[in-house]
Amino acid sequence: MDLSYIINQLGEEREQYFESVAPPIIQSSNFASKTVADMRYKMKHEVDEYMYTRGNNPTVSIFEKKMAALEGAEHAVAFGSGMGAVAAAVLSQVKAGDHIVCVKRPYTWTKNLLRRFLPRFGVEVTMVDGKNIGRIEEAIRPNTRLIYLESPTSFTFELQDLTAVAAVAKENNCSTIIDNSFASPLHQNPISFGIDLVVHSCTKYIGGHSDVMGGVVCGSREQINQIFKGEFMTLGAVMSPHDAWLFIRGLRTLPVRMDRVAATTRRVVDYLLQHPKVEQVLFPFLPTHPQYELAQRQMRNNSGQFTLLLKAARMEQVDRFCDSLKHFLMAASWGGHESLIFPISATYASEEMKSDLPFNMVRFYVGLEDPDYLIRDLEQALDTM
Ligand SMILES: Cc1ncc(COP(=O)(O)O)c(C=O)c1O
Incomplete structure (x- = not known):
């Protein structure tokens, strides 16, 4: 069909x-x-x-x-x-x-x-x-x-x-x-x-x-x-x-939104990968990712999510980066028109919800905004670290 x-x-x-x-x-x-x-x-x-x-x-x-x-x-x-x-x-x-x-x-x-x-x-x-x-x-x-x-x-x-x-x-x-x-x-x-x-x-x-x-x-x-x-x-x-x-x-509008989200996410990930304050980006659509071949085999394209690991020795640096973003909203969920971040350390507030993942991880969702608009925002926020 x-x-x-x-x-x-x-x-x-x-x-x-x-x-x-x-x-x-x-x-x-x-x-x-x-x-x-x-x-x-x-x-x-x-x-x-x-x-x-x-x-x-x-x-x-x-x-x-x-x-x-x-x-x-x-x-x-x-x-x-x-x-x-x-x-x-x-x-x-x-x-x-x-x-x-x-x-x-x-x-x-x-x-x-x-x-x-x-x-x-x-x-x-x-x-x-x-x-x-x-x-x-x-x-x-x-x-x-x-x-x-x-x-x-x-x-x-x-x-x-x-x-x-x-x-x-x-x-x-x-x-x-x-x-x-x-x-x-x-x-x-x-x-x-x-x-x-x-x-x-x-x-x-x-x-x-x-x-x-x-x-x-x-x-x-x-x-x-x-x-x-x-x-x-x-x-x-x-x-x-x-x-x-x-x-x-x-x-x-799902097909046009998914295409836009996929392309913008790749631009944003490429930008982050070359930044000196970035330790790693968890994104299975990178040729260097250990599951890249599997991703190619069972998925048609990437979506808008990835996780960023910042080169940060202290949680305050990560907080500063997150607090400085102006165009990525800080929220749970994802999949809408708006780009979002979810700092893993936000889960540390409650014993029940606490993640075993490190504090320098920030989950991203890339929405429908212009890629350059998002990249400029990331640049200024990374500078504050
Ligand atoms: C992967 C995944 N599955 C299921 C759910 C639950 O969906 P809902 O919030 O619509 O109940 C979420 C919500 O964030 C999710 O991220």
Whole structure:
């Protein structure tokens, strides 16, 4: 299916709504039946019918169809946040007594789900260095049911070999989930490498304007229907019709935004690499990066994230650099129009959130601004160190 078709047409039945180019927001929680027979049918086939918006809603369905197609999946189900999607996907794969193998340092709240929540329900988790397929294999036990991936990973942008992990999972009768938010569905399609379920925080690139929250799980029709009838309907973290409409609008410009972000990020990384105050840039799209070849093989392009290690002996120098930036906002999240930094040392404030990564690391997200405008800002901030 053509990318342009998916983004501009798929799922949109314009003849049903006055040929309007933008789809309607069907802001209704409830859908009526004309007869008892009609209602019985809907009750039996709720996964495919419009009955109640905690199940299906027509505006949300348009978005789900587009996301499934973008990921090369049979089906998708949308949630009110990325964590809603991550939690439902994980819970759908395990029961008490099971074990999960997860990559080291996943996104903070995914880690919280796996480390703090699941043990309460009798599910154990082992976190391993996902760069090394041997480590993943060694961690598998007879009761391992799930391998959870994030490629690239949060903060250090390490990759997992998706084909190799999918093969190991199949041999060991485990399912696989990947958080594909960092790459976006345009730059990596894990299902094509054999991964079972793909989750996204749509809050990031899909929305693209830092003004809406959502998530999605993509997979086979059978698995998505199972999640729909189980975790989705039961936990109720649904996407609202208005938010789905904003995500459909975000998708219209996703290819141009991703191209712009990719090109600007390369310019910014190139600038930083030659700067004497820069120790290292963690970015798998550099030919010198140990996983460059893997990045080329399983990703189509880089996105806007990388981590900078500053040559700084003291935390105050890093703070000064961060505080001096005028055009990079200091914030969590990423994927919007605005460039951002997240100093790792910000996590040191709380024991619960504290990262084991060094204080001289600053995560960057490069947005849609002009590259020279961003580089000038970096230059003056590096000078203050
Ligand atoms: C990699 C990753 N996955 C999932 C999430 C959670 O998404 P949301 O904030 O939409 O719940 C985030 C949020 O920052 C993230 O960075």
